[in-house]
Amino acid sequence: MGTPEVIGIEQKLIVGVGDMAVSNNPNLVLTTYALGSCLGIGIYDPVMHIAGLLHVMLPDSRIDAGRATARPCMFVDSGVPLLIRSAHELGAARQRMQITVAGGAQIMDHTGVFNIGKRNLQALSELLAQNSLQIVASQVGGLVNRTMSMKIATGSVTLKVSGQPQEIPLWTP
Amino acid sequence: MDALDTLISRVGYLPPFPRQVPLLLELLNKDEVNAEQVVALLEYDPSLTANVMRVCNSVMFGSSSPANDLQEAVLRLGFKEVCRLVLVISSSNALVPPQKAYGLETNELWKHSIATALATTAIAEDLGDDANLAFTAGLLHDIGKVVLARALDQSYADMFADLELSQTATTEAEKKLFGFQHAEVGGRMLARWRFSAPLVAAVWFHHDPMRARPHERLAACVFLGNMIAHFMGHGYGHLAFAFRGRTEALDILGLEPNSLPRYMIDTFEAMEELKELLHFDLATA
Numbered sequence: 001m002g003t004p005e006v007i008g009i010e011q012k013l014i015v016g017v018g019d020m021a022v023s024n025n026p027n028l029v030l031t032t033y034a035l036g037s038c039l040g041i042g043i044y045d046p047v048m049h050i051a052g053l054l055h056v057m058l059p060d061s062r063i064d065a066g067r068a069t070a071r072p073c074m075f076v077d078s079g080v081p082l083l084i085r086s087a088h089e090l091g092a093a094r095q096r097m098q099i100t101v102a103g104g105a106q107i108m109d110h111t112g113v114f115n116i117g118k119r120n121l122q123a124l125s126e127l128l129a130q131n132s133l134q135i136v137a138s139q140v141g142g143l144v145n146r147t148m149s150m151k152i153a154t155g156s157v158t159l160k161v162s163g164q165p166q167e168i169p170l171w172t173p
Numbered sequence: 174m175d176a177l178d179t180l181i182s183r184v185g186y187l188p189p190f191p192r193q194v195p196l197l198l199e200l201l202n203k204d205e206v207n208a209e210q211v212v213a214l215l216e217y218d219p220s221l222t223a224n225v226m227r228v229c230n231s232v233m234f235g236s237s238s239p240a241n242d243l244q245e246a247v248l249r250l251g252f253k254e255v256c257r258l259v260l261v262i263s264s265s266n267a268l269v270p271p272q273k274a275y276g277l278e279t280n281e282l283w284k285h286s287i288a289t290a291l292a293t294t295a296i297a298e299d300l301g302d303d304a305n306l307a308f309t310a311g312l313l314h315d316i317g318k319v320v321l322a323r324a325l326d327q328s329y330a331d332m333f334a335d336l337e338l339s340q341t342a343t344t345e346a347e348k349k350l351f352g353f354q355h356a357e358v359g360g361r362m363l364a365r366w367r368f369s370a371p372l373v374a375a376v377w378f379h380h381d382p383m384r385a386r387p388h389e390r391l392a393a394c395v396f397l398g399n400m401i402a403h404f405m406g407h408g409y410g411h412l413a414f415a416f417r418g419r420t421e422a423l424d425i426l427g428l429e430p431n432s433l434p435r436y437m438i439d440t441f442e443a444m445e446e447l448k449e450l451l452h453f454d455l456a457t458a
Contacts, residue, residue: 018441035406105414111418143414145414
């Protein structure tokens with residue numbers, strides 16, 4: 001299957017904090033703004049051209065059962081399984097799923113008390129390992145705020161780092 | 174005039190700030206306030222009054238039932254809400270313009286400040302501390318950047334070039350370059366504008382809350398509020414996360430580290446309320 005044609009105008013779909021979008025509409029570009037210690041997690045099936053983008057804030061939904069039910073995409077442990085399932089239901093095959101990750105920034109804290117970004121990443125790694133999924137590209141940690149975009153037609157992922165003028169490519173399938 | 178005043182004077186720029194705001198905050202502390210007192214204070218600043226009315230009528234009341242005057246707006250919205258609106262509007266002149274030296278685009282310092290105000294308020298409210306002070310301190314904590322950015326321009330590019338490599342915090346690099354960092358400059362600006370002692374101290378020491386005694390609780394709330402704003406994606410510009418973790422902020426407030434995720438969720442909810450109330454979405458503004 002080739003790259004689906006973009007018909008008409010390319011549209012931007014914004015994914016908010018604690019939210020997710022999964023689609024096979026080739027006109028869409030999924031964008032999530034302002035990833036601090038949060039993680040933007042992309043999923044893509046390059047054969048079916050099905051893409052998903054998730055913006056999680058915290059590692060563990062057990063701190064707030066009500067929130068976990070109302071807004072599962074706020075947490076890594078409830079959001080990531082939902083992302084995988086939703087992409088799968090739309091027709092993405094598990095063995096072809098490509099995962100991209102950005103965010104998880106950290107302040108300067110040698111005690112580790114404030115390392116929510118790192119804990120988000122740990123929780124994600126464990127979940128992906130359990131699901132036999134691999135991260136194909138990531139830009140995580142560091143001292144910067146990032147915005148992540150994914151073109152559904154091609155699966156290419158770009159980042160805009162706050163304070164820097166240019167968008168940079170993260171991954172092209 | 175001491176060296177800090179000299180630095181501020183050398184820049185030759187103090188952002189405009191309405192003289193009424195510190196007086197308004199004093200009114201907030203009184204048990205009984207009537208709408209006339211608030212109106213009397215704001216009337217001296219017609220453009221501020223006009224802006225408050227515009228926001229009230231365009232986004233809060235809707236065109237079907239606009240308020241006729243400020244007094245009606247205060248009665249309908251409540252004093253606290255109008256006060257916060259006045260604060261957010263009056264800080265916008267200083268905080269909205271881009272600050273190239275810090276890599277901040279238009280609106281970004283303002284969005285960061287609003288997010289910090291909401292997070293600081295969430296913590297203070299939960300702990301039974303003064304929520305109005307928390308909101309104001311959170312909103313104005315980075316106002317010193319507006320002045321320092323003018324002193325810096327070219328030197329800042331060099332400064333940020335090696336921060337990450339040398340694991341130097343922004344405040345430490347500022348201090349090395351200019352003798353002062355943005356929190357101290359902001360604290361002095363608030364003192365010049367005659368804000369109250371707790372607000373001056375909390376802004377001055379928002380990166381080192383222990384030194385804010387006897388106002389260390391407020392400073393600790395601002396430190397954590399600022400950090401939460403960064404975590405939640407509202408810390409912008411060059412190496413925005415280049416500041417030190419202060420575990421003493423938790424100790425001062427008697428908090429456990431695992432209370433942070435809860436405050437992040439509270440802040441998220443406050444942002445959702447802001448979106449509904451003002452149709453103002455921090456994520457896309």
